[in-house]
Amino acid sequence: xxxxxxxxxxxxxxxxxxxxxxxxxxxxxxxxxxxxxxxxxxxxxxxxxxxxxxxxxxxxxxxxxxxxxxxxxxxxxxxxxxxxxxxxxxxxxxxxxxxxxxxxxxxxxxxxxxxxxxxxxxxxxxxxxxxxxxxxxxxxxxxxxxxxxxxxxxxxxxxxxxxxxxxxxxxxxxxxxxxxxxxxxxxxxxxxxxxxxxxxxxxxxxxxxxxxxxxxxxxxxxxxxxxxxxxxxxxxxxxxxxxxxxxxxxxxxxxxxxxxxxxxxxxxxxxxxxxxxxxxxxxxxxxxxxxxxxxxxxxxxxxxxxxxxxxxxxxxx
Numbered sequence: 001x002x003x004x005x006x007x008x009x010x011x012x013x014x015x016x017x018x019x020x021x022x023x024x025x026x027x028x029x030x031x032x033x034x035x036x037x038x039x040x041x042x043x044x045x046x047x048x049x050x051x052x053x054x055x056x057x058x059x060x061x062x063x064x065x066x067x068x069x070x071x072x073x074x075x076x077x078x079x080x081x082x083x084x085x086x087x088x089x090x091x092x093x094x095x096x097x098x099x100x101x102x103x104x105x106x107x108x109x110x111x112x113x114x115x116x117x118x119x120x121x122x123x124x125x126x127x128x129x130x131x132x133x134x135x136x137x138x139x140x141x142x143x144x145x146x147x148x149x150x151x152x153x154x155x156x157x158x159x160x161x162x163x164x165x166x167x168x169x170x171x172x173x174x175x176x177x178x179x180x181x182x183x184x185x186x187x188x189x190x191x192x193x194x195x196x197x198x199x200x201x202x203x204x205x206x207x208x209x210x211x212x213x214x215x216x217x218x219x220x221x222x223x224x225x226x227x228x229x230x231x232x233x234x235x236x237x238x239x240x241x242x243x244x245x246x247x248x249x250x251x252x253x254x255x256x257x258x259x260x261x262x263x264x265x266x267x268x269x270x271x272x273x274x275x276x277x278x279x280x281x282x283x284x285x286x287x288x289x290x291x292x293x294x295x296x297x298x299x300x301x302x303x304x305x306x307x308x309x310x311x312x313x314x315x316x317x
Contacts, residue, residue: 034165038084068085079115090108093107148214164236164256182200
């Protein structure tokens with residue numbers, strides 16, 4: 001018995017005359033909208049157009065890649081930005097080489113200039129103390145229209161160490177019982193699909209109170225309460241603005257949702273959680289990411305600055 005085979009897709013044009021938009025095809029490799037958007041922006045910035053044909057890609061040389069990186073450095077872009085842009089180019093050309101559309105990668109590491117390293121261990125991580133977190137939650141709860149939503153949202157961001165994109169994607173159905181515990185299913189995350197985190201009872205109580213008040217029974221958990229788009233799912237940018245506005249009302253420095261992720265990780269470590277526990281809860285791929293919080297705490301707790309002794313003048317300008 002013979003099986004009928006599905007027809008093969010049309011082959012990618014292998015000559016420079018092909019006018020297929022390679023960018024659209026390449027972005028289909030990525031599931032997360034944020035990843036697709038970031039790669040698209042980086043590649044459009046390099047090529048100067050969203051219509052990237054095989055002819056345009058084939059004309060690219062390692063000299064152009066090096067001049068592009070040099071221009072970014074001259075414009076004052078941070079090393080992290082340069083590494084990300086180079087990774088986008090290298091991945092795109094690797095894809096074309098794998099397809100057989102190109103014979104070599106003009107962004108190959110042996111052809112392009114060395115970039116300054118990213119010193120992640122010495123970069124400061126902004127987080128809130130327990131008192132500051134309490135002030136933020138109080139300020140978020142004061143608005144009579146949005147207070148219940150904003151309080152529950154910020155509480156969830158801190159205790160579940162969520163990225164704002166993960167919070168924006170939350171549905172009512174993603175919260176469920178797992179034995180004696182509540183968990184939040186995360187269908188799509190930076191670290192991979194189908195992960196879950198434990199949700200403390202206090203967070204569940206705040207979410208249930210919010211759901212009851214706003215009549216939310218299914219679908220998006222965090223919703224707009226403005227007249228313009230009432231009931232629609234909050235975007236990651238909207239979540240950022242909610243956190244920033246609450247921080248302003250609480251008299252705190254301007255922060256975003258990711259600061260609350262840092263806050264959850266740091267407060268857990270300071271209260272005695274192990275590195276492995278925080279790594280698993282925050283879904284860090286590498287333990288080095290979690291170690292940043294330990295390094296910063298130890299560096300500040302025992303600093304050379306504490307040993308400097310100077311007799312300060314009584315009268316200072």
